[in-house]
Amino acid sequence: MRLDSVGRFHAKVVRQTVASVNPPQFEEVExxxxxxxxxxxxxxTVVVVATVVxxxxxxxxxxxxxxxTLSPGDGGPSTAIVDDAGAVGQVTTTITAPAQLLQxxxxxxxxxxxxxxxxxEELEQAxxxxxxxxxxxxxxxxxxxxxxxxxxxxxxxxxxxxxxxSGAEAVSTLxxxxxxxxxxx
Amino acid sequence: MTNSSGSENPFVARDMPxxxxxxxxxxxxxxxxRAVLALAYVLSxxxxxxxxxxxxxxxxxFRKWDEIExxxxxxxxxxxxxxxxxxxxxYAEARALTRLGTxxxxxxxxMPVETAHFWDAVRRLPRRQAQVIALxxxxxxxxxxAAAIIGCSxxxxxxxxMRGRRRLAIALDMEEEA
Numbered sequence: 021m022r023l024d025s026v027g028r029f030h031a032k033v034v035r036q037t038v039a040s041v042n043p044p045q046f047e048e049v050e051x052x053x054x055x056x057x058x059x060x061x062x063x064x065t066v067v068v069v070a071t072v073v074x075x076x077x078x079x080x081x082x083x084x085x086x087x088x089t090l091s092p093g094d095g096g097p098s099t100a101i102v103d104d105a106g107a108v109g110q111v112t113t114t115i116t117a118p119a120q121l122l123q124x125x126x127x128x129x130x131x132x133x134x135x136x137x138x139x140x141e142e143l144e145q146a147x148x149x150x151x152x153x154x155x156x157x158x159x160x161x162x163x164x165x166x167x168x169x170x171x172x173x174x175x176x177x178x179x180x181x182x183x184x185x186s187g188a189e190a191v192s193t194l195x196x197x198x199x200x201x202x203x204x205x
Numbered sequence: 206m207t208n209s210s211g212s213e214n215p216f217v218a219r220d221m222p223x224x225x226x227x228x229x230x231x232x233x234x235x236x237x238x239r240a241v242l243a244l245a246y247v248l249s250x251x252x253x254x255x256x257x258x259x260x261x262x263x264x265x266x267f268r269k270w271d272e273i274e275x276x277x278x279x280x281x282x283x284x285x286x287x288x289x290x291x292x293x294x295x296y297a298e299a300r301a302l303t304r305l306g307t308x309x310x311x312x313x314x315x316m317p318v319e320t321a322h323f324w325d326a327v328r329r330l331p332r333r334q335a336q337v338i339a340l341x342x343x344x345x346x347x348x349x350x351a352a353a354i355i356g357c358s359x360x361x362x363x364x365x366x367m368r369g370r371r372r373l374a375i376a377l378d379m380e381e382e383a
Contacts, residue, residue, distance in 0.1 A: 021380070022379065022380055022381075023370060023374045023377070024342075024370075024381075026323065026377070027323070030319070030320045030324065030342075031342040033317060034246060034247055034320060034324070034343060035243055037243075037246070037313065037314050037320075038246065039239065041239055041312045041313055043235055043238035043239070044260070046231060046263065049260045050267060
């Protein structure tokens with residue numbers, strides 16, 4: 021069989037599949053998104069904090085950096101309701117993103133991606149270290165897992181870690197700088 | 206995308222305007238929704254998630270309506286990035302699940318098994334290759350339009366297309382067309 025012919029046939033099937041779909045009223049879609057906007061912004065703060073802590077703890081676990089020697093940012097305590105994605109209620113943290121971790125996150129990403137592969141063990145170790153660090157700093161109530169079936173808000177993900185592209189994506193999710201990009205449209 | 210040549214394929218992208226007048230957003234939304242939904246479906250493999258990704262992209266387009274010059278390409282570009290962004294995808298998935306809990310009907314049907322198998326193989330390609338393949342097959346995009354949507358040069362898009370087709374042909378045990 022010829023690939024292009026088959027591809028165009030299956031494209032046609034998909035078009036037929038969606039042909040009968042009536043677009044929802046945009047006003048309703050927009051209203052639903054607006055109602056989530058504030059919560060998403062608050063939750064986004066948690067993502068940033070969570071990711072920074074992950075970088076923080078991963079740096080510590082990989083490079084032998086003592087977490088205590090890295091200063092937290094200047095912000096005060098923040099509280100977030102994490103309910104947008106089936107997660108777990110209220111979480112509180114007292115740290116914000118230390119600016120120096122931006123570059124360290126980039127450096128870490130570059131370092132881990134040097135061989136284009138992230139093993140599942142590496143990922144599990146990083147997430148476990150992050151979870152411990154997170155809890156120690158008062159960010160509680162989020163279930164962290166690399167398995168899609170288990171994950172709560174924020175850190176579930178199904179990676180085929182033997183594949184270089186998936187590995188790259190996995191590492192990207194570990195780094196603050198990447199997250200900043202991924203949060204914006 | 207509309208096809209001014211009158212082809213029966215409403216998704217044809219060859220007339221994608223690069224500069225446009227101030228068309229009402231609602232008209233753009235009504236015209237493009239299904240095509241973007243189809244693209245989201247093949248890139249995500251999940252009808253409910255595809256709806257979330259599509260609606261997110263249109264909401265983003267609405268917010269930038271006065272700024273974007275090529276909304277047809279822009280909305281596809283945003284949706285494609287979100288479909289491959291780990292965070293955005295998980296976020297949209299979770300919202301889709303939440304929505305399913307309160308709204309039993311999903312408006313998009315499941316693909317037939319053989320079609321799903323084909324697009325599964327496309328999604329297993331490297332991200333850019335999968336995007337170009339989807340745009341070319343599903344929307345009859347030219348390499349130039351596909352390059353504009355995924356944000357690379359035409360020559361790069363051509364390489365992604367060539368490599369994607371080669372890998373896909375091997376994965377599906379098919380012949381590449383000349």
